[in-house]
Amino acid sequence: MNTAEIGRHPLDSASVLNAKKTLFELLSRSGVFRDEAEELIALVEAGAIAEAHSEAGKAAAPPGENGEPYATGWHDGARAVGDALVRIAERALERAIGPAMSDAVGDDAAPGHHLVGRMDVELAKVAVTPLYLSFSDASSLDPEVSDEVLTAVLGTMSVVGRVGYAGRLKEFTETHRERLAQLYAQYGPRSRIAVHGRYSLLHSPTSIAVLERLSTAPSALRTEWERAELPPAWLDGLTTAWGTRAAPG
Structure with a gap:
């Protein structure tokens, strides 16, 4: 499917939900518990959003020569989209690892003993x-x-x-x-x-x-x-x- 086809036939929420349900079913048959499957899927979602944020940042330059007001609006819009993507990624990550992420004090900190799953x-x-x-x-x-x-x-x-x-x-x-x-x-x-x-x-x-x-x-x-x-x-x-x-x- 090329870019034009994706634009005409975007993935709708029902199709995405169906794909997630199918993945849950397949993982369940392999012995993966529901909460573990949800954690994995949420991590993948958070990573995909973070990657989208990174790609959006690479396309920060406005197309063509349309003057300073246009460029200013372009950068403001790109920044707003980027900020929204960061917030969405944070929510996805929180779904994966729980609210404990907000009070962690560093990568090397003892987890106050959050059990290793x-x-x-x-x-x-x-x-x-x-x-x-x-x-x-x-x-x-x-x-x-x-x-x-x-x-x-x-x-x-x-x-x-x-x-x-x-x-x-x-x-x-x-x-x-x-x-x-x-x-x-x-x-x-x-x-x-x-x-x-x-x-x-x-x-x-x-x-x-x-x-x-x-x-x-x-x-x-x-x-x-x-x-x-x-x-x-x-x-x-x-x-x-x-x-x-x-x-x-």
């Missing part, structure tokens, strides 16, 4: 796996243990921080790519280091998430690690391999 963990898994596979082989760590590790990692963040964690992980990986490549070559699955031991996490995609937190919020990470009763040797081994020291909680 299953969907938080699943989103983190999807984020870390391709990043890890750019350095190493598939995980050899138990899936249940991976969930426990990611729950501890996500517990160091505010609710808002969890929403944007995929982007932060990507930025961290790109910034430290050479160092990470050396680390996985020395301690990962293709190295001589056994999977059972203090470097076990380097055989798992969760290591990307743990390393990011070691670099950003080491004290909070150790606190959550102890709360989850995960093996201290795993965190100590990863801390040593990364060349940093996590402060005691």
Whole structure:
């Protein structure tokens, strides 16, 4: 469908609602609970609106040469549309993560213990796996243990921080790519280091998430690690391999 066709046949609210209901049905058949599906859809909606806001900002220059009054009106209109899109995106994000987003004090703040949900963990898994596979082989760590590790990692963040964690992980990986490549070559699955031991996490995609937190919020990470009763040797081994020291909680 080209631009002209979209203009003549815009998506109406009934069609959008039907698509959402269909998606809820499909996710339900896959074992995704209704509240989790609603959270995912709201996050996608918020992201789509934020992307629309970004694209609108790129088209800020008025078309043609129509004089200063026209240009002023154009910019005022673009600003009004942009502000409206931001408010809509904020409402969509609030639907996804709840009102706790308004009192979060920072991405790295302890969430005052907003519990880490299953969907938080699943989103983190999807984020870390391709990043890890750019350095190493598939995980050899138990899936249940991976969930426990990611729950501890996500517990160091505010609710808002969890929403944007995929982007932060990507930025961290790109910034430290050479160092990470050396680390996985020395301690990962293709190295001589056994999977059972203090470097076990380097055989798992969760290591990307743990390393990011070691670099950003080491004290909070150790606190959550102890709360989850995960093996201290795993965190100590990863801390040593990364060349940093996590402060005691």
